[in-house]
Amino acid sequence: MVLFAGHLSTNRRPLEKSSAPLCETLFDPRSCEHAASMGERQVPGAVRCGTIQEQEQEWERGSKGLEKGLKVSASLMEPPNDLNITAAALEKAADWSRDLLGRGKEVEDNALKACMEAAEAPCADWSCQLQDEILNLAYDRCGEVTGEYAKTFYLGTKLMTPEKQRAIWAIYVWCRRTDELVDGPNASRVTPKALERWDERLQSVFAGEPYDVLDAALSHTLSEFPISIQPFRDMVDGMRMDLVKSRYKNFDELYEYCYRVAGTVALMTVPVMGIDENFEGDKEKVYHAALSLGLANQLTNILRDVGEDVTRGRIYLPVDDLKRYGIQEEEVVKGLVDPATGKVDDRWKEFMKFQIARARDIFKESEKGINALHVDARWPVWSALVVYREILDAIEANDYDNFTKRAYVPKWRKTALLPYAYLQGLKGIDRSL
Numbered sequence: 001m002v003l004f005a006g007h008l009s010t011n012r013r014p015l016e017k018s019s020a021p022l023c024e025t026l027f028d029p030r031s032c033e034h035a036a037s038m039g040e041r042q043v044p045g046a047v048r049c050g051t052i053q054e055q056e057q058e059w060e061r062g063s064k065g066l067e068k069g070l071k072v073s074a075s076l077m078e079p080p081n082d083l084n085i086t087a088a089a090l091e092k093a094a095d096w097s098r099d100l101l102g103r104g105k106e107v108e109d110n111a112l113k114a115c116m117e118a119a120e121a122p123c124a125d126w127s128c129q130l131q132d133e134i135l136n137l138a139y140d141r142c143g144e145v146t147g148e149y150a151k152t153f154y155l156g157t158k159l160m161t162p163e164k165q166r167a168i169w170a171i172y173v174w175c176r177r178t179d180e181l182v183d184g185p186n187a188s189r190v191t192p193k194a195l196e197r198w199d200e201r202l203q204s205v206f207a208g209e210p211y212d213v214l215d216a217a218l219s220h221t222l223s224e225f226p227i228s229i230q231p232f233r234d235m236v237d238g239m240r241m242d243l244v245k246s247r248y249k250n251f252d253e254l255y256e257y258c259y260r261v262a263g264t265v266a267l268m269t270v271p272v273m274g275i276d277e278n279f280e281g282d283k284e285k286v287y288h289a290a291l292s293l294g295l296a297n298q299l300t301n302i303l304r305d306v307g308e309d310v311t312r313g314r315i316y317l318p319v320d321d322l323k324r325y326g327i328q329e330e331e332v333v334k335g336l337v338d339p340a341t342g343k344v345d346d347r348w349k350e351f352m353k354f355q356i357a358r359a360r361d362i363f364k365e366s367e368k369g370i371n372a373l374h375v376d377a378r379w380p381v382w383s384a385l386v387v388y389r390e391i392l393d394a395i396e397a398n399d400y401d402n403f404t405k406r407a408y409v410p411k412w413r414k415t416a417l418l419p420y421a422y423l424q425g426l427k428g429i430d431r432s433l
C-alpha cells in the first residue's frame with residue numbers, strides 16, 4: 001500500500017540522503033520500485049513513501065521510536081563538507097537577521113493578513129489519494145509525539161473534537177521538528193543550508209507532496225482547515241535567527257523572536273479551532289489576542305529556562321532591561337545565585353518581578369480572545385493558558401531562582417485547574433473585543 005501519491009515537479013531531488021531515520025524509505029528509489037513491483041499504480045513523478053509496513057518497521061526499530069521519527073536534523077545536513085560552508089553561510093544569515101531587525105511587527109502583520117485571507121479561501125484540494133490506514137497511522141504518531149513532548153498542550157487538545165485534535169497534533173509535530181533543528185542534540189551542526197532544505201520540504205507539504213508520515217498528516221490537515229503557509233515560513237526564519245543571534249538589545253527585538261517561534265503557532269492553530277459564528281466583532285482582534293497568547297507563553301518559557309539557555313550560549317532577555325536593573329550580561333552567564341548560600345541576588349529578583357508582570361499583562365490581553373473562538377476550542381485554550389501561566393507562580397515560589405531550579409506545575413495542580421478553565425469558557429464572548 002502506498003502512503004501518498006501526489007503530483008510532483010519532476011526535478012525533485014531527495015533531501016534526506018544521509019542517515020535519515022524514519023525518512024530513509026521515503027527517498028529510497030527502491031521503495032518506488034518495490035511498490036511498482038507489487039503492481040501498485042505508479043503516478044509519474046509522485047512521492048512514494050514506502051509501504052505502511054515499512055513505515056511501521058522504521059518507527060518501531062530501536063528503543064527510541066518516538067525520537068527516531070522526530071529527529072530530522074541529521075538528515076537535513078550536508079554530510080561531508082558541512083563545516084566548510086558554515087562560516088560564509090552563517091555570515092549571510094547574520095546579514096539577513098540584521099536587515100530584518102525592527103521589522104517584527106511588520107512581519108507579524110503581514111502574516112496575520114495572509115492568515116485572514118486564507119481563512120476565507122477554500123482549503124487545499126490535493127489531487128492525491130491518502131489511504132485511511134496510513135492517515136490514521138500518521139495522526140496516531142503525531143498524537144504520540146505530542147503526548148510525549150508537550151504534556152500541557154496535549155491535555156488541551158484532549159478536550160477538542162477528534163478532527164481538531166489530530167490537526168493540532170500534526171501542527172505540533174511540524175513545530176517540534178522545526179524547533180529541534182536548532183534546539184536538539186544536532187543543533188550545533190545545523191547550517192542555514194539545512195534550514196533551506198527544511199523550508200523546501202515545507203513547501204512540498206503545502207503542495208500536497210509530503211515526505212514522510214508525519215508530513216503527510218500535516219498535508220491532510222491542510223486539506224481540512226484553511227491554513228496559510230506564512231506563519232510556518234516565519235517560524236523557519238525564527239530558527240534562522242536563532243542560529244546567528246544570541247542577544248536581544250531590547251524588547252522590540254525579543255518581540256520579533258517571540259512572534260516567530262510562538263506567535264506563529266497561534267496563527268497556525270486559530271483556523272483549526274475556528275472563530276465562533278456568533279462573534280460579530282473584528283476578527284483581526286481575535287488573531288491579535290491569539291498572538292498575545294503565543295507571546296505570553298514564549299516569555300514564560302524564556303523566564304523559566306534562563307539557566308538552561310545560558311548553557312547554550314543564549315540570553316533571551318532584553319539587554320536594556322537588564323541594564324536598568326544594574327545587571328551585566330556576564331552576571332547572567334555566571335548566574336545570579338550564590339552557590340554557597342543558594343541566595344538569589346536582589347537585583348535579579350526585582351528584574352524578574354518586572355518580567356513576570358509584563359508576561360502576566362500579555363496573558364490578560366489574550367484572555368479576551370478565547371471566548372470568541374468556537375465553543376469546543378475554549379476549554380482547551382483556557383486550560384493551556386491557565387496551566388502555562390502558573391509556571392510564573394512556580395518561578396516566584398522558587399524565589400526567582402531560574403538558574404539552578406526549573407519551575408513546573410505539578411500534575412495534580414494541572415488537573416485542579418481544569419474546572420476553572422471550563423467555567424471561564426462558559427462566560428460568553430467578551431464584548432470589549
Ligand SMILES: CC(C)=CCC/C(C)=C/CC/C(C)=C/CC/C(C)=C/[C@@H]1[C@@H](COP(=O)(O)OP(=O)(O)O)[C@]1(C)CC/C=C(\C)CC/C=C(\C)CCC=C(C)C
Pocket residue numbers: 149150151152153156157168171172175176179261262263265266267269270286287289290291293294297298301366367369370373380381384
Ligand atoms: C491548545 C493548543 C491549541 C495548543 C497548540 C499546540 C501547538 C501546536 C504547540 C506548538 C509548540 C511548539 C513545539 C512550538 C515550537 C517553538 C516553541 C518551542 C515554542 C514554545 C512552546 C512551548 O514549547 P516547549 O516544548 O518548550 O514547552 P514545555 O517545555 O513543554 O513547557 C512555546 C512556549 C510556544 C507555545 C505557543 C502556543 C501554544 C500558541 C498559543 C496560542 C493559541 C493556541 C491561540 C489561542 C487563540 C486565542 C484567540 C487566544
